[in-house]
Amino acid sequence: MFTPRPIGFVRSPYKDTAEVPKGLGAKHEAEGTLEILPEFELGLTDIEGISHLFVLWEFDRAPGCELLGTPPCDDRPHGVFATRSPYRPNPIGLTVVELLRREGSRLHVRGVDMLDGTPILDLKPYLSGVPEEKLRRGWLAEAEARKSK
Amino acid sequence: MFTPRPIGFVRSPYKDTAEVPKGLGAKHEAEGTLEILPEFELGLTDIEGISHLFVLWEFDRAPGCELLGTPPCDDRPHGVFATRSPYRPNPIGLTVVELLRREGSRLHVRGVDMLDGTPILDLKPYLSGVPEEKLRRGWLAEAEARKSK
Numbered sequence: 455m456f457t458p459r460p461i462g463f464v465r466s467p468y469k470d471t472a473e474v475p476k477g478l479g480a481k482h483e484a485e486g487t488l489e490i491l492p493e494f495e496l497g498l499t500d501i502e503g504i505s506h507l508f509v510l511w512e513f514d515r516a517p518g519c520e521l522l523g524t525p526p527c528d529d530r531p532h533g534v535f536a537t538r539s540p541y542r543p544n545p546i547g548l549t550v551v552e553l554l555r556r557e558g559s560r561l562h563v564r565g566v567d568m569l570d571g572t573p574i575l576d577l578k579p580y581l582s583g584v585p586e587e588k589l590r591r592g593w594l595a596e597a598e599a600r601k602s603k
Numbered sequence: 604m605f606t607p608r609p610i611g612f613v614r615s616p617y618k619d620t621a622e623v624p625k626g627l628g629a630k631h632e633a634e635g636t637l638e639i640l641p642e643f644e645l646g647l648t649d650i651e652g653i654s655h656l657f658v659l660w661e662f663d664r665a666p667g668c669e670l671l672g673t674p675p676c677d678d679r680p681h682g683v684f685a686t687r688s689p690y691r692p693n694p695i696g697l698t699v700v701e702l703l704r705r706e707g708s709r710l711h712v713r714g715v716d717m718l719d720g721t722p723i724l725d726l727k728p729y730l731s732g733v734p735e736e737k738l739r740r741g742w743l744a745e746a747e748a749r750k751s752k
Contacts, residue, residue: 455609502741504741535639543608544610583731590652591652592650594730
């Protein structure tokens with residue numbers, strides 16, 4: 455397989471995982487910066503016209519992998535591939551951010567949930583979503599229903 | 604950084620990139636299977652209740668990286684981070700699929716655009732989208748507008 459390398463780093467208000475909003479109804483409105491390394495700046499051409507981006511990044515402070523774990527929003531364990539747990543076989547995180555503005559190789563964004571200094575692996579345009587009426591959220595909807603009782 | 608390892612492989616009707624629908628209005632309705640390796644099956648617990656999944660995978664047949672390239676849907680070059688080009692610094696692909704059913708460690712899905720045999724890096728639940736009215740698609744919308752003239 456390939457050897458991952460950072461294309462840049464996240465600047466975020468969060469220094470510790472305890473500060474990142476988690477669980478049911480968590481809102482990710484924090485602003486931050488994606489600082490892309492100069493040698494990759496050409497790859498940002500035309501990104502300023504796109505409102506939302508997928509950011510792929512490394513859970514660089516998550517030690518190891520846990521195939522079954524209990525997320526903060528539930529009291530029951532679920533498989534890692536049915537959650538956003540950081541303890542994944544490949545520690546890759548995925549966040550959708552809103553691009554506020556570009557300044558050269560710095561992207562100012564809203565919606566960061568990464569820690570400060572997180573290595574960025576890739577950026578992709580977010581182009582469409584799954585219609586709400588076709589989406590089922592499984593155990594998460596059940597956990598929400600239990601908590602709202 | 605971490606060392607990527609496959610958690611499984613895609614079974615897809617596509618053997619060659621030329622067969623994958625690309626460009627404006629391309630529909631990804633093809634059905635396929637995500638064959639997860641037995642040692643990761645526990646991580647699939649409760650995934651069957653979730654309708655849509657993010658699949659992270661390796662562009663294992665894309666040689667090298669091109670920071671600026673002309674996608675099939677346009678005649679103008681754009682930065683790799685504003686496109687879904689396979690020629691990325693970290694060759695990671697991202698696809699949203701609909702989970703049709705689970706049979707043990709095999710997930711039958713709709714919406715594959717990967718080649719047969721593609722290594723899978725991660726699965727995550729797709730939980731929400733960006734509302735249509737807040738989405739701007741930049742150069743892609745412009746390319747569509749030019750072609751429809």
